[in-house]
Amino acid sequence: MIPLSIPHLAGNEWTYVKECLDTGWVSTAGAYVSRFEEDIAAFTRSKYAISCMNGTAGLHTAMNLLGIGRGDYVLAPNLTFVATLNAISYTKADPLLIDVDPASWQLDLKLLERWLAEHTSITDTVCTLREDGRRIAAIMPVHVLGNLCDMDRLQQLSEAYHIPIIEDSTEALGSTFKGQHAGTFGVFGTSSFNGNKIITTGGGGMVFTQDEHLATRAKHLTTTAKTDPLDYFHDEVGYNYRLVNVLAAIGVAQLEQLPDLIRRKKHMDAYYREQLGGVGDISFQRITPGVDPNCWLFTFRTGRMRELLTYLNDRGIQSRPFWTPMHDLPMYERLRYVTEANNARAVHATAISIPSSSGLTDDQLAEVVGHVRAFYS
Ligand SMILES: Cc1ncc(COP(=O)(O)O)c(C=O)c1O
The missing domain is CATH 3.40.640.10 (Type I PLP-dependent aspartate aminotransferase-like (Major domain))
Structure with missing residues (x-):
């Protein structure tokens, strides 16, 4: 896995x-x-x-x-x-x-x-x-x-x-x-x-x-x-x-290792963006202008999130859905919620996180990409 x-x-x-x-x-x-x-x-x-x-x-x-x-x-x-x-x-x-x-x-x-x-x-x-x-x-x-x-x-x-x-x-x-x-x-x-x-x-x-x-x-x-x-x-x-x-x-x-870990995460992020851009309906998180992110966990959006989640996990590519929005949890569903289109729910319904451990090799990254591409082909 x-x-x-x-x-x-x-x-x-x-x-x-x-x-x-x-x-x-x-x-x-x-x-x-x-x-x-x-x-x-x-x-x-x-x-x-x-x-x-x-x-x-x-x-x-x-x-x-x-x-x-x-x-x-x-x-x-x-x-x-x-x-x-x-x-x-x-x-x-x-x-x-x-x-x-x-x-x-x-x-x-x-x-x-x-x-x-x-x-x-x-x-x-x-x-x-x-x-x-x-x-x-x-x-x-x-x-x-x-x-x-x-x-x-x-x-x-x-x-x-x-x-x-x-x-x-x-x-x-x-x-x-x-x-x-x-x-x-x-x-x-x-x-x-x-x-x-x-x-x-x-x-x-x-x-x-x-x-x-x-x-x-x-x-x-x-x-x-x-x-x-x-x-x-x-x-x-x-x-x-x-x-x-x-x-x-x-x-x-x-x-002591954090600068190297960030470098590795940025490499992963750039690789995933390059390899998965334009594949299926995949879209990426927009990084706010002025931000230099640590690229901690690679996550993208797709309308076929649930299908892709099962597909990847079945093939040993550990993947996760995003957090259930707070307003959809029983203890927080009655809170005041300022929204127009409930974007939080739309992000949750479409976002999937894929392997991003700092220790992943380039071969493993290529394997992840191969499976995601195969899913959409
Ligand atoms: C957004 C966010 N807030 C709070 C926490 C809580 O941190 P911890 O698990 O160390 O209590 C986490 C991580 O687990 C998190 O991702």
């Missing part, structure tokens, strides 16, 4: 993990945690990076630190992985869904801008929904598949409407918009190091912020809010959201 997206552990992972095991520093303390944070902050040119146990925990921490809670709305795209909405729900705030652009699959900014103008008010630097007066506490762009929306425009809207940005940049490590790294535009950004991501620690996450006070608060809140190195004194309800040293050691080794 040619797998969809598996880890590529070809660097110093073994050496660094062995060091953790040999020295006994496997758990919540240890030098690799801060080294991973420093290395990733340097790579992304983020002032601060705070590690945590997964991307979802990172998103939840960002919500908590912005004081988001019951009675608030948080704007989020309808097309995302469920963790984005779950993180909002943990705080008791209500997600308010915005449709996506049918070509880039990111937040539809034109739709958002119109909706903000028609349906919200600003009083004392707080944006509220006119209909019920409730606060719109944050907006969460999701950088779907390592692409981004026009971040200049989103930042203008964020400033004009006083709605802070929390980036779900979990899929976009290494992607940039006009040279600036994903995750560093918002009040907070996040990374995930889940097994299928561009680098992995098995499970893990990172919170990015450019604000010293928020960085200190993020560390505090994710490490049980303990205030004294000796005494068990905690000054608020904290979380045990730490990334452990043995996993951070894997992260340090993975990060």
